[in-house]
Structures are given as structure tokens and as C-alpha cells.
Amino acid sequence: MQRGGGCLSGLQRTGSQIASLYPCSNASRQVLNLSGFWDFRFDPGDAGLDAGWGAGFAPQRPIAVPASWNEQFEEALDYLGPAWYQTRFILPWGWSGKRVRLRFGSVNYLAAVWLNGAHLGEHEGGHLPFEFDAAPYLRAGENLLVVRVEGELAPDRVPPGRIPPDPRDDFPHRNHPDTSFDFFPFCGIHRPVVLYATPRDAITDLTVRTELEGTTGLVRVRLDRTPGDGATARLSLKGHGAEVAEEVSLSGETAEIELTLPDVAPWSPEAPNLYELAAELSRGGEVFDRYSLPVGVRTVTVEGDALLINGEPVKLRGFGRHEDFPVAGRGLVPPAVVKDYALMRWVGANSFRTSHYPYSEEAMDLADRLGFLVIDETPAVGLFFAEEGLGRRLQLCRQYVRELVARDKNRPAVILWSLANEPHSKRPGAKEFFRELYGLTKSLDPTRPVTLASMHEEADEAFEFCDLICLNRYFGWYTEPGMLEEGFARLSEDLDAAHARYHKPVIVTEFGADALPGCHSHPPEMFTEEYQAEMISGYVRVLEEKPYVAGQHVWNLCDFKTAQEARRVGGMNLKGVFTRDRRPKLAAHRLRQFWNARHDEDTRKERA
Known part of the structure; x- marks a missing residue:
């Protein structure tokens, strides 16, 4: 049940604080990781608030933290309503008198937090960290932490859901759950929960x-x-x-x-x-x-048709991705993070976009260490611009920009900020909406270019002030189905038209086709591994011929879970070049041949 656009009735509205520095342990700082098995219960009647569960509740079952709840319990797959978590912990010796903060890496979507019965506050929006001052409420002995999580879809949330039909907006497909985006709306405590102590003067x-x-x-x-x-x-x-x-x-x-x-x-x-x-x-x-x-000491600039790292042109080759893994859902799975980087390196990728939300800080740490270039995207996916609720959606997008820049501003791997993915931005208000977000982002960080990923073929007015152009294109799949050569020709024409319109570098941030693992045909037909491989290969050939194309990101690295809908077999988007459990399809091998050959050619040119 949504209460007042995210605010919980019956509680005094107190907000969380932006979390920037990742907690660490040293001689002056200590960290207590609260992840593990917590007590848990669903609250489909939304009775917990009135019953005072913030002070503690009778648990129904254990749950793993961090992880989504949707695939841990068979009856909870499509449940997005209120649920309650609690755990007990002992305050470490020597923490008395210190500055103590309670930090959540990500809770999706709405979190309300109590410590020893005291309501610390709330946070709206998944995928970004938030924290509270815990020191006034801690006890020397056992402490009780309670979190209420609710992930209902609503038009005035970001990302939005359950959007009322409107012929002026392009939401042709309805699905279950009723999202405005093409990935599953996993709920729960998705990243580590830690308590950390610093000196008072810190x-x-x-x-x-x-x-x-x-x-x-x-x-x-x-x-x-x-x-x-x-x-x-x-x-x-x-x-x-x-x-x-x-x-x-x-x-x-x-x-x-x-x-x-x-x-x-x-x-x-x-x-x-x-x-x-x-x-x-x-x-x-x-x-x-x-x-x-x-x-990492480096510079990022856009000059003419080129994206430059340290003054040298760079071509992005990589993927859109999702934080999605069986059973854990969107919860942090460190071995899967390591595996995904190894797969990207094997294919020959040098970059990825955090589609369509910021990824875990742990994953971003590895991007810095391994040298992957990252387009860092806010959770603003599926935005629409009907007047009702627009002001609140803008308020949330401002919040996300502030939280994202605060978290990732020091990362050398982050080379671009992306304000949104595929906004339904045909209405006049969209331009000023994104102009404001662009200005806010530049005021917080003038050192990185700012963009957004658009699905529109006609002019997208937000690109007037974006620093480069990101396009999602599916000619030969959603249009020209089964007609690859026609799709390639249309892609070439579309790219030339976009560049002529904006005179800025272009990154194709999505392209690909669904492929059922093990499904084959000759000649290639839709949903076979051969069709996916041929479509991706043809796109890569077109993109490599365009000097103004600064990057190519295949959609997607791995298959991922979606809401149920007629196009989504088994509730899955099958555009991954690897399966959900990380097995390669034919397209992965084909990409490896293309990209590694291109990397060797680029290296020879640099040495010459």
C-alpha cells in the first residue's frame, strides 16, 4: 500500500542522510557488518505500523541479507507490498562516546528504520546508500534493528509503475507486475548493512x-x-x-x-x-x-566527434548489464560480480553502463581496479511527463543525482553521468526537466560529461544540452523483425541523421536480440542463437564504420528476469550473450572475435 507518495502515515517524517565515504576499519575507525540471516515477515494487510512492529515483532521465518525476497520464497515472487526485517547485535567494546552511523547500501524501494524502538527515519529509492545517526539510540548490551521495506509501484515514484493509459505516452505493453521498465522490480535489502564508528571530530x-x-x-x-x-x-x-x-x-x-x-x-x-x-x-x-x-589521475573530455581519456580518443566496447542473479535477485553476490568482469574481459569489453540504476559500491571498486570505463546511470528509468506527479518525480531525480555524485565522484572508472534511460519525453515539459537535472549534475561535478539514453528516433530536445548522444536501437528486432539487412541499413541512416542533427559523439548504448539458449536455425530466424549473433555482428560492422560513434554497448551481458509479459518467455529478457547463470551463447563467441581483433588493430595503430 502506498502511503502519501512514499511517506508513511503515523510517523513523523524524518529523512536519511546522504552517504558518501565507504566505511573502513583502521586505528581510528571500526565497522560492524550486520549482514546475514535476519528475522522476517510479510505484512500484506499493512498492519505492522499500527501494531508497533518498529519496536520488534514476532518473526515468521529467516531471510538472507543482502538479497531480494522475491525468489527466496515461492509465494513472494510478485509481492511488492510491506515486509519487515529485524536483527539483533551487540555493540562492540570501545564504541561508547564515538560518532556512530548506521549505513544501508541499498534498500528497494521505501525503507523505514527503527533502532531500539526509536524511529530513525526513512529513505525513498533503491540502489543508492543512505545512513542515520545511531549513537543516541544505542545500548551497551543487545540492540534491536527493525526495517520496514515496501516496493509498491506508483506513478509518482521513480522508477514509476502502474502508469494510467494515455495515448500521448508510449507505453504499449502492460505486464505483471505493472512496471514502466523492462526488468523485474525486486524488493528487499539488497546491499550490506553496516554500523560504523568514527571519532566525534572526524x-x-x-x-x-x-x-x-x-x-x-x-x-x-x-x-x-x-x-x-x-x-x-x-x-x-x-x-x-x-x-x-x-x-x-x-x-x-x-x-x-x-x-x-x-x-x-x-x-x-x-x-x-x-x-x-x-x-x-x-x-x-x-x-x-x-x-x-x-x-586514479585521469581526465575526461568531449571534443568534436570524440570522447577523450587523458587527451586520447577512446572507443567504448561493452555492455548494458543488470544486477540480477538466481535466488539472490538484485542482492549483492560477490562471486557473480567477479565472474561478470571476467566474462567481459574474455569477450574484449572495456566498458559498461550501470543500466538502469547505480550498481553496488563493491562492483564499482573493481571497475577502478580493473580499468573498466563506466557510464554511471541514475535510477530514472521509464520516466513519463504527465503533469500529475511530475514535480515529485523531479524531486526524486534531483535526490538521486545528489546521492549518485556524492557516492561515485572520486572514481576514475566513472567517465559519464547518465540522467535517465529511455524517458518517454515527447511532452514539452521534458526539456526543462532534464535541463534542470543537467545543470544540477554539472554544478556538483563539472569534470565529467553528462548524457541520457534515448529510444526516440525523432529529435530528443534534451540532447540539445547533453554533452554527447546515447541511443538505444533495435532495428531488425522490434522493427523490421526478421529482416536483418533492412535493419542494418536503417541503423546506418538513423545514426547519420542523429549526428547531423546534434553534431556530437554518438554512443549506441543498447542493441541486440533475444535468443533462447540452444535454439538454432539455418538460415537464422528470430529467437535463435544464430539470429542474435548475426544481428549483433551486423550492428558492430555498421558502428565501426562511423567515425563519430564513440561507443557500442550490447544489450545485454546476461539474460535477466522481467515482469511477465507476452514478449518475455518465462518472465525473462533473453538478450544476454550469456545466460542468467553465465553460460555463453553463440553471440558471445562472435563478439570475442570482433572486439579482440579490433583491440589488436587499435594497439598496432598506436604503436605505429
């Missing part, structure tokens, strides 16, 4: 921006801290045979420091060099807080 945020001047790297750092007495802030960079440091006196809550790295080792896909940035606060020569994070 570093709260670091913002890193890098530049290259010849062989010299410039690293500008803004340090934010909690209010406190005067202190000394020391920042150091170490790695690749270099170590530099600077100190400043800190009387207020912020400090800005520039570090210079002679003979810098830049970060790039070919050489993902990382330095360790360490920030320390001290008083009287004694260090009382420390935080470190990896830093």
Missing part, C-alpha cells in the same frame, strides 16, 4: 579532482569534517614510486589542498594505475582520524 567527506599537465598530475582535494576545534589536516599520495604530502591548518569544517605528482602514472583502461590518498587529522602532533581511498 573526516566526513573527500572530493578529489585530477588534471594532467604533460607528465605532471595535479590532484585537488577538498576535505570536509564534523565541527570541532582547530586541527592539522595532512594529505598524502603514495604509489608507483612516488610519495607527496601537504599539510594545512584547519580551523573550520573544510580544507582544500593541491598535490602535485611529477612523472605521474595516469589511470587508463590499459593501465589502471591507482595511488593511495590518505587524509589525516591531528592535534598536538597526535593523529585522531584517518581515511584513505584509491585515486
Whole structure:
């Protein structure tokens, strides 16, 4: 049951706080991971609030955290209504008097949180972290944490669902559950839940921006801290045979420091060099807080028809993906994260888009380490622009932009911000909607280009101010079905027209075809592995011929679960070049031949 567009009736509305720095353990900071088996019960009658379950409830069964609930229990596949989680923990020794925060990596969709019966607050929207001040409510002995989660679909939520039919909007298909997007609306606590302790006077945020001047790297750092007495802030960079440091006196809550790295080792896909940035606060020569994070020195720019990394043109080759795995749903599965990177590397990919929501911080850490380029996308998928609820959808999109930039601003792997996927943006209000989001994103991070992924063939007015163009195209599948040559010709014409209209680099962020694993035909027919392989191969050949095409992302890396709908056999989107359990289809082998050959050719040209 949706209550007031996301707010829970009967509770004083208190919001969560944006979470930026990922918790770490060191001499001044400690982390308690609360993931594991929690108590759980469904609340289909929405009785828990009035019954006071925030102070504790009689559990029905255990549940794994992190994970979606939909595939853990047979009766819960399509259940999106209220459900309750609780767990007990003992506060570690020595945490008394410290600044203690309770942090959630992702809860989808609406979360309300109680600690020892005290309502800490709420957070709306999945896929991004949030946290609360837990210190005033903690006990020296056993503590009880309760979370109410609700994932109902509604028109004024983002992503929206249960959208009323309107001939001016293009939602031709209805499905179950009634989403406006083509992936399953998994519910639950999807990423780790941690309690972390810092000193009262602590570093709260670091913002890193890098530049290259010849062989010299410039690293500008803004340090934010909690209010406190005067202190000394020391920042150091170490790695690749270099170590530099600077100190400043800190009387207020912020400090800005520039570090210079002679003979810098830049970060790039070919050489993902990382330095360790360490920030320390001290008083009287004694260090009382420390935080470190990896830093990659690199630049991202758009010039003419090219996307440049460190001043050199780059061609993105990779995938759209989903955080989707059997039983766990959208929950974090570390082995699956490792496997997906290995598969992408095997195929020859250098990039991916976080379609259609931000991926886990753990997965993003590996992108930095492994040198994958990332188009980082907000959860704004399936947006529509009817007046009713539009203001609230814009408010949520602003929130998501702020949360995403705060979380991922320091990651060298993130090279583009994507504001939305396939917005239904034919109405006049869409242009100003995205103009505002573009301006907000640029104000928070002027160092990265901003875009969105469009499905429209006609002019998309938001591209007027986006820094480059991202297009999702399915000629030969949803149009020209079974007619591949006609689809390839139409793709070529469409790309030329888009470039002529906007005069900006183009990335084709989706293309592909469904293929039932083990289904074959000669000649190729739709839904066979041969048809999928031929369609993807033909698209790649067209894209490689266009000098203004800066990237190609196949849809999708792996098959993934969807709502039930006539086009979705078994409730699955089968456009993966790997199956949901990561077995290759013919298209994966074909892509490997194309992309590895192209990579070898690009390397030879660079050396020549």
C-alpha cells in the first residue's frame, strides 16, 4: 500500500542522510557488518505500523541479507507490498562516546528504520546508500534493528509503475507486475548493512579532482569534517614510486589542498594505475582520524566527434548489464560480480553502463581496479511527463543525482553521468526537466560529461544540452523483425541523421536480440542463437564504420528476469550473450572475435 507518495502515515517524517565515504576499519575507525540471516515477515494487510512492529515483532521465518525476497520464497515472487526485517547485535567494546552511523547500501524501494524502538527515519529509492545517526539510540548490551521495506509501484515514484493509459505516452505493453521498465522490480535489502564508528571530530567527506599537465598530475582535494576545534589536516599520495604530502591548518569544517605528482602514472583502461590518498587529522602532533581511498589521475573530455581519456580518443566496447542473479535477485553476490568482469574481459569489453540504476559500491571498486570505463546511470528509468506527479518525480531525480555524485565522484572508472534511460519525453515539459537535472549534475561535478539514453528516433530536445548522444536501437528486432539487412541499413541512416542533427559523439548504448539458449536455425530466424549473433555482428560492422560513434554497448551481458509479459518467455529478457547463470551463447563467441581483433588493430595503430 502506498502511503502519501512514499511517506508513511503515523510517523513523523524524518529523512536519511546522504552517504558518501565507504566505511573502513583502521586505528581510528571500526565497522560492524550486520549482514546475514535476519528475522522476517510479510505484512500484506499493512498492519505492522499500527501494531508497533518498529519496536520488534514476532518473526515468521529467516531471510538472507543482502538479497531480494522475491525468489527466496515461492509465494513472494510478485509481492511488492510491506515486509519487515529485524536483527539483533551487540555493540562492540570501545564504541561508547564515538560518532556512530548506521549505513544501508541499498534498500528497494521505501525503507523505514527503527533502532531500539526509536524511529530513525526513512529513505525513498533503491540502489543508492543512505545512513542515520545511531549513537543516541544505542545500548551497551543487545540492540534491536527493525526495517520496514515496501516496493509498491506508483506513478509518482521513480522508477514509476502502474502508469494510467494515455495515448500521448508510449507505453504499449502492460505486464505483471505493472512496471514502466523492462526488468523485474525486486524488493528487499539488497546491499550490506553496516554500523560504523568514527571519532566525534572526524573526516566526513573527500572530493578529489585530477588534471594532467604533460607528465605532471595535479590532484585537488577538498576535505570536509564534523565541527570541532582547530586541527592539522595532512594529505598524502603514495604509489608507483612516488610519495607527496601537504599539510594545512584547519580551523573550520573544510580544507582544500593541491598535490602535485611529477612523472605521474595516469589511470587508463590499459593501465589502471591507482595511488593511495590518505587524509589525516591531528592535534598536538597526535593523529585522531584517518581515511584513505584509491585515486586514479585521469581526465575526461568531449571534443568534436570524440570522447577523450587523458587527451586520447577512446572507443567504448561493452555492455548494458543488470544486477540480477538466481535466488539472490538484485542482492549483492560477490562471486557473480567477479565472474561478470571476467566474462567481459574474455569477450574484449572495456566498458559498461550501470543500466538502469547505480550498481553496488563493491562492483564499482573493481571497475577502478580493473580499468573498466563506466557510464554511471541514475535510477530514472521509464520516466513519463504527465503533469500529475511530475514535480515529485523531479524531486526524486534531483535526490538521486545528489546521492549518485556524492557516492561515485572520486572514481576514475566513472567517465559519464547518465540522467535517465529511455524517458518517454515527447511532452514539452521534458526539456526543462532534464535541463534542470543537467545543470544540477554539472554544478556538483563539472569534470565529467553528462548524457541520457534515448529510444526516440525523432529529435530528443534534451540532447540539445547533453554533452554527447546515447541511443538505444533495435532495428531488425522490434522493427523490421526478421529482416536483418533492412535493419542494418536503417541503423546506418538513423545514426547519420542523429549526428547531423546534434553534431556530437554518438554512443549506441543498447542493441541486440533475444535468443533462447540452444535454439538454432539455418538460415537464422528470430529467437535463435544464430539470429542474435548475426544481428549483433551486423550492428558492430555498421558502428565501426562511423567515425563519430564513440561507443557500442550490447544489450545485454546476461539474460535477466522481467515482469511477465507476452514478449518475455518465462518472465525473462533473453538478450544476454550469456545466460542468467553465465553460460555463453553463440553471440558471445562472435563478439570475442570482433572486439579482440579490433583491440589488436587499435594497439598496432598506436604503436605505429
